[in-house]
């Protein structure tokens with residue numbers, strides 16, 4: 053009986069505490085900058101083109117093979133009178149968000165810091181009627197970085213910070 | 215009509231199918247109970263609904279890619295699962311892990327043990343029949359720990375944070391304060407559970423003496439973790455074969471005496487106190503330093519050979535048997551899952567108990583189906 | 589023969605119909621309110637927010653649920669017995685509904701006051717178990733059947749203590765008319781004279797309503813909703829309506845029989861407004877405690893439930909009847925009853941404690957210290 057009374061007291065004390073749950077769609081918890089949602093491509097604001105050169109490194113390293121990369125000659129390259137130093141640039145890029153397992157490997161292998169994991173609340177609502185809608189193309193992958201929404205945190209592998 | 219003496223009462227055993235969609239089978243587990251009235255006569259477990267071939271898949275993946283799959287074999291304690299895997303790779307590749315990385319790994323593994331045990335307490339509370347309250351309490355405490363993991367590794371469940379040689383990247387600068395904050399709420403959470411369940415007479419009546427398994431039988435079934443310690447076998451890989459920094463740490467191995475459901479529950483609760491103790495010791499000794507070896511090879515290659523690494527995951531001994539023929543991927547990988555071995559004893563523990571008890575016996579061995587089926 | 593309803597003289601049958609219609613309407617609204625209240629209150633016990641999206645503070649949640657349930661397809665398993673299956677909800681619902689007939693809500697606000705009101709109430713309120721068994725048997729589902737059998741066993745065992753504790757009240761009041769019983773408590777509510785009977789009554793009502801810790805027939809984690817497992821849509825909602833209506837009915841009965849109804853502590857001369865507030869407060873107190881118990885206490889097992897009733901509650905309530913009879917026959921002062929009640933309570937508590945007492949050593953008390961050598 054004593055124990056039952058004690059249980060009742062615990063729940064009663066919880067009754068007076070503030071609720072810990074949050075009203076999710078109306079309230080978005082601030083995310084840590086390391087947060088890893090799905091991968092996104094980054095936009096080089098200086099020369100106004102994607103960082104990605106279409107080097108296929110991420111495509112080869114992806115464990116679930118959910119990326120498709122096609123490259124092309126950069127029309128904006130210096131030799132063509134442009135102001136970019138990239139000889140090749142990304143032409144088409146697809147990431148199948150339905151298959152991606154958010155392992156961060158593509159970010160780690162990219163030599164151009166051209167891809168990053170999304171650390172904002174945008175792009176989390178992946179409920180769609182057709183799985184094909186989860187295959188993101190280049191425009192969709194670049195949109196957030198282009199709009200300046202994502203906080204940049206490209207992890208430096210193996211570096212101590214203290 | 216005169217009934218013949220033999221056929222005066224004819225009763226029939228009833229087969230009931232529990233799962234794979236049943237609120238208390240902890241995932242997609244199915245067992246067929248043969249019941250006589252309310253008493254269980256036979257249990258036939260069926261597993262394999264969550265089999266994804268993680269071991270075979272990992273043989274086609276290089277070592278870094280495999281980590282993500284290891285997370286998914288044991289989603290409630292992914293740090294512990296990763297740990298066995300990366301330790302196996304380190305043993306084959308001959309990597310020396312720096313001190314700081316080891317301390318951080320120890321802290322994260324123990325935190326993961328806490329979060330996993332909270333999950334157990336919550337689910338077990340529901341099995342015993344408290345309407346949701348322990349579950350939400352558990353979720354509340356686990357949330358604090360998971361948030362911390364998110365700040366460190368970026369993901370809430372599938373961390374992919376331990377890497378062969380050390381860690382993926384360093385912990386944030388306010389790591390120590392954040393861990394201390396989390397521990398504070400954790401202690402409160404453990405206390406809440408202690409008061410809500412342990413002392414409760416109905417809870418005691420429901421759990422004591424149920425699902426008994428003797429020390430000998432537990433050893434014969436190959437059980438491990440809190441499930442075997444509750445039977446009085448002081449088997450703990452952390453103490454018996456210290457890995458990481460456990461040799462330098464002072465902690466107790468909690469053993470029960472009765473080998474019943476209550477002891478399995480209480481061992482876990484007490485283990486959480488020990489985990490808190492371990493984390494505090496680690497925090498005091500955590501110093502700045504490297505998190506991957508100085509001379510980390512650019513291309514990770516394992517020497518030919520084979521290795522078996524076992525670590526103490528929240529549910530018991532999580533072992534990785536890895537065969538390498540050189541190159542950057544395992545030739546053969548086998549996961550020794552604690553849950554699978556613990557589950558074998560289910561029949562022995564639940565026969566001749568009431569139906570309601572069979573449910574809490576299943577709850578008390580704390581299975582994670584993804585680890586059973588891999 | 590005419591009767592007055594709100595001051596109008598109308599035919600007695602019309603009058604009865606009007607009152608019944610009123611009750612059905614009010615009952616539905618109250619049940620919806622109770623569902624909302626339960627969800628909100630349980631949420632607070634678990635540090636959650638509870639329903640909040642439908643209407644202000646989620647007030648319209650029950651309405652939304654009702655609309656959803658009514659809109660759902662009314663499924664019937666192929667193998668189910670059509671008549672038994674489809675009639676079962678009515679057999680659960682109608683007896684509960686009939687129970688309202690004799691309840692004294694406020695002074696002069698009731699459907700009919702019988703001289704044998706209490707007896708009538710007891711008689712009709714136990715009929716609904718037929719519906720439970722029909723639902724369990726008719727759905728051709730083994731979970732449902734186990735649930736139905738459990739419900740029957742439970743109802744039989746807890747009916748006796750419930751009735752016996754009401755008998756003591758009737759003996760004290762010298763009447764079975766609920767109005768007289770309420771009036772008899774003008775100065776002191778019967779809970780003061782009969783604390784033991786009140787506690788036994790409270791425990792038995794929990795079992796009657798199949799509320800935790802006695803929710804064995806519908807135990808979510810074991811028999812997945814018991815007899816209701818195959819029901820959907822409107823029939824399922826009738827069960828739910830019945831459940832909450834019986835919660836309301838029993839709360840009103842408790843308030844009237846033990847807590848002094850509308851007459852204590854201000855007498856019967858105050859206006860209906862005060863009486864309404866008084867009754868509402870008393871019955872909500874009862875309802876709150878029921879929710880509170882639900883949030884904190886594990887479920888009993890079927891054998892523990894039965895033995896608790898037959899071995900502890902029943903003898904104690906029989907003894908209580910004897911003592912009340914003794915006191916009445918020899919015209920001893922009522923204070924004897926209170927003393928006996930407190931004494932009986934102590935016996936009840938100690939017996940309950942004894943039934944589950946455990947003085948075992950907890951795991952961790954015998955801690956295995958880690959050896960430095962290891």
Ligand code: SF4
Pocket residue numbers: 091113114115116117118119147151152153154155156157158159
């Ligand atoms: S996060 Fe991993 S799975 Fe996803 S696209 Fe990148 S490499 Fe592939």
Ligand code: SF4
Pocket residue numbers: 103104105106107108109110111121142161162163164165166167
């Ligand atoms: S994202 Fe990086 S690794 Fe992938 S194709 Fe572009 S540049 Fe290469």
